[in-house]
Amino acid sequence: MAVATPVPTGKRRRRGGTKLQRRQTRLAWLLLLPSLAVVALVAMYPLGKTIYQSFTDQEFLALLPTQWVGLQNYQDLWHDTQFRDSIWTTIKFTLITVTIEFALGLAIALVVNSKFKGRGLMRAVMLVPWAIPTVVAAQMWKWMLDDTFGVINDAGVRLHILSHSHAWISEPSTALGAVCAVDIWKTTPFVALLLLAGLQVIPQDLYEAAEVDGASVLQQFWKITLPLLKPAILVTLIFRTLDALRVFDVFYVFFGNRPDTQTMAIYAQSTIVGDGHVGYGAAISVAIFLIIAIFVVIYVTVNRAVSDE
Amino acid sequence: MTTAAETVRAPARTTSRTRRLRKNPYGRFLVRIPFWILIAAIFIYALFPFYWVIRSSFTPEVNLFQTPVKYIPTHPTLENYRGALSASFFQDALLNSTIVAGSVTILSLVIGSFAAYALGRFKFHGRSFVMYLMLSMTIFPQIAILGALYTTISKFHLYDTLGALIFTYLIFTLPFTVWVLTSFMRALPGDLEEAAYVDGATPLQVFYKVLLPLIAPGLVTTGLLAFISAWNEYLYALSFIQSPNKYTVPLAITSFVSPTGSGFAVPWGQIMAATVIVTLPLLIMVLVLQKRIIAGLTAGAVKG
Numbered sequence: 001m002a003v004a005t006p007v008p009t010g011k012r013r014r015r016g017g018t019k020l021q022r023r024q025t026r027l028a029w030l031l032l033l034p035s036l037a038v039v040a041l042v043a044m045y046p047l048g049k050t051i052y053q054s055f056t057d058q059e060f061l062a063l064l065p066t067q068w069v070g071l072q073n074y075q076d077l078w079h080d081t082q083f084r085d086s087i088w089t090t091i092k093f094t095l096i097t098v099t100i101e102f103a104l105g106l107a108i109a110l111v112v113n114s115k116f117k118g119r120g121l122m123r124a125v126m127l128v129p130w131a132i133p134t135v136v137a138a139q140m141w142k143w144m145l146d147d148t149f150g151v152i153n154d155a156g157v158r159l160h161i162l163s164h165s166h167a168w169i170s171e172p173s174t175a176l177g178a179v180c181a182v183d184i185w186k187t188t189p190f191v192a193l194l195l196l197a198g199l200q201v202i203p204q205d206l207y208e209a210a211e212v213d214g215a216s217v218l219q220q221f222w223k224i225t226l227p228l229l230k231p232a233i234l235v236t237l238i239f240r241t242l243d244a245l246r247v248f249d250v251f252y253v254f255f256g257n258r259p260d261t262q263t264m265a266i267y268a269q270s271t272i273v274g275d276g277h278v279g280y281g282a283a284i285s286v287a288i289f290l291i292i293a294i295f296v297v298i299y300v301t302v303n304r305a306v307s308d309e
Numbered sequence: 310m311t312t313a314a315e316t317v318r319a320p321a322r323t324t325s326r327t328r329r330l331r332k333n334p335y336g337r338f339l340v341r342i343p344f345w346i347l348i349a350a351i352f353i354y355a356l357f358p359f360y361w362v363i364r365s366s367f368t369p370e371v372n373l374f375q376t377p378v379k380y381i382p383t384h385p386t387l388e389n390y391r392g393a394l395s396a397s398f399f400q401d402a403l404l405n406s407t408i409v410a411g412s413v414t415i416l417s418l419v420i421g422s423f424a425a426y427a428l429g430r431f432k433f434h435g436r437s438f439v440m441y442l443m444l445s446m447t448i449f450p451q452i453a454i455l456g457a458l459y460t461t462i463s464k465f466h467l468y469d470t471l472g473a474l475i476f477t478y479l480i481f482t483l484p485f486t487v488w489v490l491t492s493f494m495r496a497l498p499g500d501l502e503e504a505a506y507v508d509g510a511t512p513l514q515v516f517y518k519v520l521l522p523l524i525a526p527g528l529v530t531t532g533l534l535a536f537i538s539a540w541n542e543y544l545y546a547l548s549f550i551q552s553p554n555k556y557t558v559p560l561a562i563t564s565f566v567s568p569t570g571s572g573f574a575v576p577w578g579q580i581m582a583a584t585v586i587v588t589l590p591l592l593i594m595v596l597v598l599q600k601r602i603i604a605g606l607t608a609g610a611v612k613g
Contacts, residue, residue: 042479050454060463123599127602134543136562143365185354272456
């Protein structure tokens with residue numbers, strides 16, 4: 001900010017300029033104030049408070065006063081097998097869904113990117129699964145996956161894909177797959193739309209030039225599409241990974257807080273709200289925050305390395 | 310691009326057969342068949358679950374729990390819709406969700422458009438810092454502050470109130486709104502305000518008389534996206550709401566229980582009817598505004 005110093009008369013015009021600028025700066029911060037206040041109140045303060053709580057033994061509606069316990073919660077967390085399982089479940093879910101959604105989404109984006117009748121309709125159809133609440137999508141699939149009256153078992157058996165009906169959600173071997181199926185159905189179209197937006201900014205004449213030079217479709221894909229789509233791909237992957245790591249809704253609707261299929265977010269929520277262990281839950285929250293931060297750092301590094309090429 | 314073009318010049322001959330095929334009308338049709346199969350597969354994959362919801366919502370409960378499964382309802386009925394709509398917690402949920410999502414949307418748009426005006430039309434120190442702050446907020450994991458919000462909310466006696474949700478939902482709607490509206494503000498031509506300033510308008514008049522009308526499409530898009538994300542939220546609603554008459558739609562849709570308490574544990578017919586009811590308004594809004602939504606989404610994500 002400008003420091004008030006005596007200004008020689010010859011520079012009066014410049015001083016006027018800075019005065020206008022100063023007024024503009026003040027107005028800008030004034031306009032930003034409500035937003036910054038909300039961010040401070042709803043995000044920053046709670047984050048600080050969560051970090052503080054994670055060093056205490058705070059209980060919800062406790063009779064005893066809260067005490068500072070230092071790193072005790074984190075030590076317990078380190079040996080907490082339930083938390084370790086929840087990390088593992090979350091990471092498996094993230095890897096499976098992000099990979100499949102990306103592969104399918106890219107394929108769909110490429111198909112929809114070519115000109116054909118009904119392309120607008122197609123894009124509208126793709127928005128539909130994205131727009132409905134995840135909880136609603138989970139309920140739809142829970143019914144379709146029903147062990148006796150579900151359409152997936154019925155169709156699978158009729159078409160001889162399945163030898164018998166499965167209890168997809170309650171069988172531990174298929175539970176994770178069932179959840180992934182819902183997420184993939186709901187999110188793939190969204191991934192496709194993001195990639196499609198990336199595809200549409202690639203200049204069409206590059207393809208025309210390649211066509212003239214006799215490049216095959218596959219060559220065009222590897223030499224033109226993929227390199228130019230890289231920024232869109234990276235952003236899409238970041239968004240999807242971060243979303244998948246904090247997954248809550250589908251798992252909760254399918255399993256409640258069944259221990260063998262808990263995600264990190266469900267474990268934290270049930271510890272805080274279900275059991276009232278606010279202090280320990282805060283430690284879990286901080287750990288989740290750090291795990292997600294690690295992924296962000298990895299992506300940012302990769303992003304730099306790729307764009308420096 | 311020249312390098313790419315040069316490396317692929319050699320195998321030009323191999324593609325000539327497909328090209329000849331494409332010139333022939335029948336050939337063109339043949340080439341297109343796998344393409345249309347793909348399109349059809351995508352359509353079915355995206356829409357079949359919706360067909361199944363609609364089919365189940367019109368099928369009487371008795372036929373729903375019968376094997377073999379029937380693919381088209383033989384005795385369509387409105388009984389499920391009547392059941393769902395007569396559940397008082399579901400009626401309340403529709404109203405509650407409208408209040409919560411509506412308030413959050415309006416608050417985000419008002420507060421967010423001020424911020425977007427500052428970030429999009431002013432040059433000042435700290436501008437890019439605020440932009441980064443807002444961007445990092447859009448990926449903020451809500452679970453990370455659940456405990457602190459939970460204790461704060463109960464301290465201020467907001468537990469089990471809609472106010473708690475309106476307040477906390479701002480964390481994911483506001484930064485996103487600011488980010489997208491800023492990109493709309495910046496896209497406006499640079500000398501737009503000049504004329505108004507010459508005529509003696511104040512910055513605030515410029516804001517609501519000149520700029521705001523111009524970014525109206527952006528407001529609609531961003532508002533809709535904020536509305537959808539607030540309408541769909543589950544984690545905070547589950548944690549901060551307890552009484553059935555305060556339920557939001559996602560809570561209500563998981564709370565249907567069989568009226569008799571015996572027999573079929575889950576009244577899937579009613580749940581599917583409720584699903585249709587809550588999906589329909591969103592569906593219509595999304596289809597009407599689809600181009601704008603895609604523009605808004607890509608402004609929020611791809612430019613980031």
